[in-house]
Amino acid sequence: MTELSDEKIAEAIQSGEAEAFGEIISRYELKLKRYARRFLSLKEDVDDLVQDVFIKAYTNIQSFDPSLRFSPWIYRIAHNTFVNELKRKQRVGFGVFDADIVLPFLPAKETSDADTLNEELKVEMEKVIDKLSPKYREVVVLHYYEELSYAEISDVLRISVSSVGVRMTRARQKLRELYNEENN
Amino acid sequence: MNDFKNNILERIKTGELDMKPHWHFVLKTVLFVLGTIIVALLAVYLLSFLFFSLHQTGVWFTPSFGFVGLSYFVMSSPWILISFTLVFLLLLYLLVSQYSFSYKRPLVFSMIGVTVFALLGSLLIQQTPMHRNIQNFAERHNLPGVAPVYRSLAGERPKGLVLGTVIEVTDSGFVIESDKGEMIRVEISSATRQKPGSVYEVGDTVFVFGKLENGVIEAVGVRPHTGDELPPMPGRKGGQFMEKGANERPVLFDEEIKR
Structure with a gap:
């Protein structure tokens, strides 16, 4: 089996x-x-x-x-x-009319950093990930920790691949800001 | 075997947990697709009925008469019907967004798709006599529920809109015989909205927008009646509804349309 x-x-x-x-x-x-x-x-x-x-x-x-x-x-x-x-x-709302999934965006390129993101960086990210809103936290968790591709995340969340990319880009930006705040 | 796994497998073995049969999901899918089709048809029907109602009552044309006409359009529109139509369009959008062909693309495309589908469907229905036939049938058989709805939403023209035939041209306008059989003097001034260079002759059918007082309308707007865009009110002179059992062919204006 x-x-x-x-x-x-x-x-x-x-x-x-x-x-x-x-x-x-x-x-x-x-x-x-x-x-x-x-x-x-x-x-x-x-x-x-x-x-x-x-x-x-x-x-x-x-x-x-x-x-x-x-x-x-x-x-x-x-x-x-x-x-x-x-x-x-x-009582977190997951609205139907989320701009990330309603509006069209240019297709986001999937980066291969999930494979290369080293353990040390994942530990650092974990310190601030709780501060992300659930919709951004979830794509980060699914991509970086559960190693799902954008297409698979798109199936899990039932949103377009480009919307996954948009959320991922925004999540990364937010993580960077949070990380810098944490270390300054 | 760990407790977590053991616990679940034990519940499966004892029959406490049972898988739903395959037909359950097939049935669910079939019902969902059927539900989507029914909602889509209802949305198209309601939208086409809304257009039919606006055309039939003449309210559709009033925005072309400037701000007053636009205000009148807003005030006289069947808002309950509009609300129902919007609810069904929203419901259709929510159902469509559950399909992978929809959620794999930005949802704005589904919204546009649903709107275009409903508009095209209703425009297609507008090309057929469907609503008129339903209206006639409902009136003839006095169908409960249907007849009153068609009568109130598409059978009564709101005050301020008159359809009639020019029977005399005067210095300041013309006199019409309305589809209700009333003689009305229409006063046209420089403030009256109409197509530039409009000239009216005896026998023309016109649609007049303005307040009727003592048999006179100070016309806010005049529009020639060119087709079946504004048929006469049912059950009245020239109307398309026949009395129960009547055999004579209806319609003054329908005859004109054919010509």
Whole structure:
């Protein structure tokens, strides 16, 4: 089972091999917990939230199309769950008419710095990432920490790739400002 | 096996957690697509009905009569119908934005797409006698719900708008016989908005905008009636509605249109 792709495992679960879901949990538990902690800026336990994501993933597994990638699908479930949690706790609004996603922008080029961003820099970024607004924090977390491509983030957040690029550029600018403030 | 994973797998084994069947999602998708189609059709219908209502009552043309006409247009527009139309357009936009072809592009394109679709659809309907047929059918059969709506939104011209045929030309204007059968003297002054060089002759059908007092209108604007843009009010002289069971062909103005 361990050598199979996520998509093949999902296909096996769909055809009735429920135990195969254990492999999905093993592969995504840490990733989703990390995503939850960073996106929600939570220091405490996120087990219940992530468990909720896996339960939703299992009950809705028949809606997954095995010809597509599995990770954006499960991250989409996680995103919805975490956004609901943010709304519940902080009453944060995720408006429909967000200028970043409504207006057209020039296609943003995806940089390869997610691969090259060294650990030291990630630690520095983590000090200020909590100060970003959730919509910018989330793209940073998904790209730099969860290593999702812009196209995958576009599927998770259901926004255009160019909007992902715009959010990423603004998030980087904001991070730079916050970092400079922190160090001066 | 860790507790976290164990706990979930245990709940699956005991049947506490069960996956929804494939048909559930197929049905959901089918219903969503059907819902989108129904909302799209309703949005197009409402927008076309709005245009029909504005044309039928003549309110559509009043902005061309300057600021007074524009104010009249704002005051006399069917705002409840406009609100309903906007709600359905917004609903259609929200439904469309759930599809990947929509959210993969900036949402302004979906907004433009929905608006253009609704406008084209309603313009297409305007080319057909659909609303007129519905209006006739509803009136003839006194359909509850439909007949009153068509009557109030497209069957009554607001005060200040008169359609009539010139029966006499005078020094200061002309006399018309309105589609309600009233004789009205129309006074034209230099302040009257009309096409430059307009000359009116007996037999012309005109649309007059202005306050009617004691059988006289000091015309704010005059516009020749050139087509079926402003048919006569239903159920009145020359109107297109027939009394129940009547067989005679209706319409004074429709005849003119054909000519």
